[in-house]
Amino acid sequence: MREFKGRVVTPGTVTAEAVVTRQGFNTLASMQMALQFGDKKVKCGDQSNPDLYEKPLFNKALCLPQTIGSTTGGLVLYCACAMGRQPACMLFANHIDSLAAAGAVLADVWVDGVTMPVIDCLGDEFLEYVKDGMSITVKDDGTVVVD
């Protein structure tokens, strides 16, 4: 078990199973098709991401360096939250990017009753350590426990 300390972007506590990408997470390519066609597990549709392709994202602790790609990324994330199909939390090794930040903020301000803790600045070591299937606990102060 190891603990990592990051910065709280949107607060909350949760325990969930990790899914890990070591390359940038393309939100549109990963989530849109699944949301559009009612895939309840929200399996990743990004053919260019071998770490995540066809793995479920819903209710998982999504561990990533940052998001990339289309500027619809933030609103896709916002829609996932509004539809109750979002990851349990998003844990960034790097500083959060503008698209993911937008999604997190929009969900926080405009969607009632949805919590998706978002922590960034967890460091490269976090992504080196965490593996698919590990248990992740996110605490209010930005502490992330990986077991």
Added chain:
Amino acid sequence: MQLTAEQQAILDGAKGETMAKVMKTMVMYGDAFEAEKLVPITSDYNHLVTSFGLKVMSPVYDLMQQLLDAGVASGQKFSVDPRPIDKNVPANLLQNIVFNKLMYSKQDFYEGQLEKLGIMDKDAFTCTCYMDEVGNKPKKGDVLSWAESSAVVYANSVLGARCNRNSGIIDIMGSIVGYVPYFGLLTDEGRKATWVVRIETTKRPEAQLLGSAIGMKVMEDVPYIVGLDKWIGTELDDAACTYLKDFGAATASNGAVGLYHIENLTPEAKEQGTDLIVEGAKEYIIDDAELQRVKANYPVVWKNPDATPKLCFMGCPHMSLEQLKSWTDKVEAALKEYGNKKVVIPTVFTAAPKVLEEFNKTEYAERLKATGVITSYICPLMYMNNPLCKKMPVITSSNKLRTYTSARYYTDDEILVAITKGGK
């Protein structure tokens, strides 16, 4: 974040609850980047990324309706990304049902919302709003609240405007309050290059392949590119701007690049030269072998990798007038060379409605039509983003389309051969 008295009053509800939430969104967005202040938007027009009445995006339309109901629409008019459907583009019965009844059933409703929110005009649907024919071309130094990754990277890099890679919804919210948080690509420091990319190829690198390689390497960092002026010149003429449009779209979609500098070509690189490069910048050398390596690593997700292509899309991002004309010449010449009268794969060239309008005034339009190529204002990405198209072998020279769909990438030269040769 330090707010002015006016901004604080809005946040406190002086202009109503909905406006306060819009301001709160922008403040929280800025706080995520330790922005110290909000700065005024100075561009004439905004650009929005959300152009599609996609059923799954209902939460977006609900939010837009909240804005409309509260009367907080922006004073700034805007262009928006391309429409997702066009009856000119080949589609079978099942696809038409899926597009019109299942996927884009909210299109008319959403376009009604866009009209009320302040779209420039009924033809302002394109990802290349900065084309002269469209008329949403910011000036150097303008502060924008745009979204659409390919437009943002073009505005920053080629036009010298200042814009972060804003998400959809943030784009319109910034415009509504009239301010955006001051961080990242709005700042002098954020526009410095942390990578030096050296082009050492033996021929002009393919724009969308070079952009892909750089995007995947530098992610969201700013690259300073040395040696490309050898291939595309030192003046921002039509050909160079077209090249940079395609190059930038690939950097932004294959990575998250919001700004690049091309030595001796783009405005800030011409003014500041290597002063733009931070100390300790990383280096990436691109030669023929590196481009070949990048291309060879693209996954092929067709069920049958040897399938005959059923459709070819060109124009993601939308083609320029110069591109439509030069491709007309190329398609005609190649058809003649291979002894065909019409393209052998159904082929769609996409461009902004107003670019198509200008193109249709030229003699090239009839010539292109005679080759069998279809022109459309559609967004190829939105057309293909469904399971039916996933099963369809589509080819493209757009690395953006490749990234988001099952379309297979080929270079421009390979595409030209594919659509003109064979069939006999």
